Ligand SMILES: Nc1ncnc2c1ncn2[C@@H]1O[C@H](COP(=O)(O)OP(=O)(O)OP(=O)(O)O)[C@@H](O)[C@H]1O
């Protein structure tokens with residue numbers, strides 16, 4: 001579980017100081033989904049970087065399972081990121097000279113996984129996002145939606161506890177966006193991930209079980225409904241009410257690959 005207390009981030013450039021985050025307090029339970037929205041420049045990506053241990057706050061603490069990411073050593077932080085945190089970006093961030101499979105394998109290198117096992121697990125992860133037929137393709141030989149699937153496989157191949165996504169559908173058309181959302185929602189539920197996503201897309205934000213709005217570095221939280229129940233419905237495990245928080249849109253009712261073995 002995450003516990004953020006008084007998280008402040010100041011960027012200083014010359015004489016100018018930008019206070020990107022101003023005292024964020026936030027708790028995120030294991031297995032929860034949190035969607036973050038807000039105006040451009042409000043501090044969304046900065047917050048995600050603090051949560052992902054990609055950068056450290058100027059003040060405050062970012063505890064993940066009792067360890068303060070703001071204070072642990074760089075070595076420990078790198079290790080923790082490699083093991084526990086998968087990240088997906090709007091621009092996919094794939095390495096253009098590597099195949100889909102090799103791109104996914106890169107996430108396992110810092111964990112010391114042997115090459116043969118890396119290849120096998122990367123192929124399995126790509127199959128689980130529906131790309132089993134594209135292992136040898138370079139990013140340029142894939143569509144935008146397929147590239148994002150490779151990035152998702154790369155984030156998940158290490159079996160992380162936490163999945164972070166910064167506008168993962170920002171570069172995709174609406175149909176592809178829905179496919180990727182269905183995939184992410186399905187994986188979130190199937191693997192019990194703690195899933196934190198930044199989006200500009202109000203149709204995604206509206207449907208989130210828990211919504212954080214970040215404006216001028218400050219946070220407002222809104223509980224919008226029973227996200228767990230929605231996810232269980234998607235997996236067909238819920239004996240209870242079948243009314244999903246996501247309304248009519250069949251985001252997670254589509255099929256998303258086998259995904260065994262994570
Ligand atoms: N490395 C940096 N150095 C200086 N200022 C920065 C840096 N990164 C972000 N900022 C500033 O911090 C503020 C918050 O930026 P951030 O990227 O978190 O916004 P955002 O909410 O993600 O915006 P967007 O929706 O446009 O992605 C902005 O005013 C930005 O200019």
Ligand SMILES: [Mg+2]
Pocket residue numbers: 044045046
């Ligand atoms: Mg941003």
